[in-house]
Amino acid sequence: MPESRDPVADLRRIAFLLERANEATYRVRAFRSAAATVANTPHDELVERAAAGTLAKLSGVGDVTARCVTESLAGEEPVYLRRITATEGTDLPAAAAALRAALRGDCHVHSDWSDGGSPIEEMALAAADLGHEYFVLTDHSPRLTVARGLTADRLRRQLDHVARLNEALPDGFRILTGIEVDILDDGRLDQEDELLARLDLVVGSVHSRLRDDSARMTRRMVAAIANPHLDVLGHMTGRKVAAAGAGDAAHSKVRTRPPSDFDLEKVLAACVEHGKAVEINSRPDRLDPPKRMLTVAVEAGCVFTIDTDAHAPGQLDWLDFGCERAALCGVPADRIVNTWPVERLLEWTASHA
Ligand SMILES: [Zn+2]
Ligand SMILES: [Zn+2]
Numbered sequence: 001m002p003e004s005r006d007p008v009a010d011l012r013r014i015a016f017l018l019e020r021a022n023e024a025t026y027r028v029r030a031f032r033s034a035a036a037t038v039a040n041t042p043h044d045e046l047v048e049r050a051a052a053g054t055l056a057k058l059s060g061v062g063d064v065t066a067r068c069v070t071e072s073l074a075g076e077e078p079v080y081l082r083r084i085t086a087t088e089g090t091d092l093p094a095a096a097a098a099l100r101a102a103l104r105g106d107c108h109v110h111s112d113w114s115d116g117g118s119p120i121e122e123m124a125l126a127a128a129d130l131g132h133e134y135f136v137l138t139d140h141s142p143r144l145t146v147a148r149g150l151t152a153d154r155l156r157r158q159l160d161h162v163a164r165l166n167e168a169l170p171d172g173f174r175i176l177t178g179i180e181v182d183i184l185d186d187g188r189l190d191q192e193d194e195l196l197a198r199l200d201l202v203v204g205s206v207h208s209r210l211r212d213d214s215a216r217m218t219r220r221m222v223a224a225i226a227n228p229h230l231d232v233l234g235h236m237t238g239r240k241v242a243a244a245g246a247g248d249a250a251h252s253k254v255r256t257r258p259p260s261d262f263d264l265e266k267v268l269a270a271c272v273e274h275g276k277a278v279e280i281n282s283r284p285d286r287l288d289p290p291k292r293m294l295t296v297a298v299e300a301g302c303v304f305t306i307d308t309d310a311h312a313p314g315q316l317d318w319l320d321f322g323c324e325r326a327a328l329c330g331v332p333a334d335r336i337v338n339t340w341p342v343e344r345l346l347e348w349t350a351s352h353a
Helices: 007-020 025-039 043-052 063-073 079-086 094-102 120-129 152-168 193-198 214-226 247-251 264-274 291-300 313-328 342-350
Strands: 105-109 134-137 174-182 201-205 277-281 303-307
Touching: 007 025, 007 063, 007 079, 007 313, 025 063, 043 063, 063 079, 094 313, 105 120, 105 174, 105 201, 105 277, 105 303, 105 313, 120 134, 120 152, 120 313, 152 174, 152 193, 174 193, 174 342, 201 342, 214 264, 264 277, 264 291, 277 313, 291 313, 303 313
Parallel strands: 105 134, 134 174, 174 201, 277 303
Antiparallel strands: none
């Protein structure tokens, strides 16, 4: 009799691959909740239920996930998993693959504390599996209420929680503290200074009044870049593009959005002057900045991050998309701050206060 596979690992792998393909959240959730139930059910009970055909009676397990578990227990790769792996994308071109291999972590990641779909620890375990040395946890700031932005109090609690998680995580991986702070209409940052100063890394992004005129938007962005707490300028143009395989977008109609209007040269000059990084946002529905602007930023002498802006574990693997664009636009690896050893990254962020 063939040896049983690990049904929890198989269910999680399926969820990961669906998230990476940007499938609708509700579809992925079925696999994640089944994995949680199966992980909490004794192995013998699983075997009995598989034989009796009663796995789907467990809460959180449906017909599709029950079939996966039955196949796993029988030592077979679940058909569902085999089908997804068979349709996986092609390999990265060499230059992009070299950048991807040089990346040590991800500076823009969300959890279910704001608008992400998964607990911090699940994001962390998935990142450790991908070989990351760290990610920066960057949940939203208070003003972004639609994304359950964290008040100062909730952020303080999150910092305590992360400190405890870090003690229990596998060696060689750590969660760095951070925030994706809203750049307010006047260029101020949407969180208390004392808290921003405590964080390892601060991503600042524009999420409101994206259609302001160029002069106003430029002033706003330059003021934020000059703020010593900001380290990384997130998805600088705010554009949204139609993503390939965008399950969620297809669900709620694909919504695209043109880039904001601002003086690119002034904004990039401010980044160079203050030593702040321009984010290369890898989300398939953002891919921000556009390649033309990225090329200008390379010429201007900027440093960069390549981030996923992941809201689910499988999305942590989107770094490939950012690496592809960085390679196409000739971004040198040593100007990407998340290729640096983590101590150097932290010295760099601390140098901004
Ligand atoms: Zn954002
Ligand atoms: Zn984000």
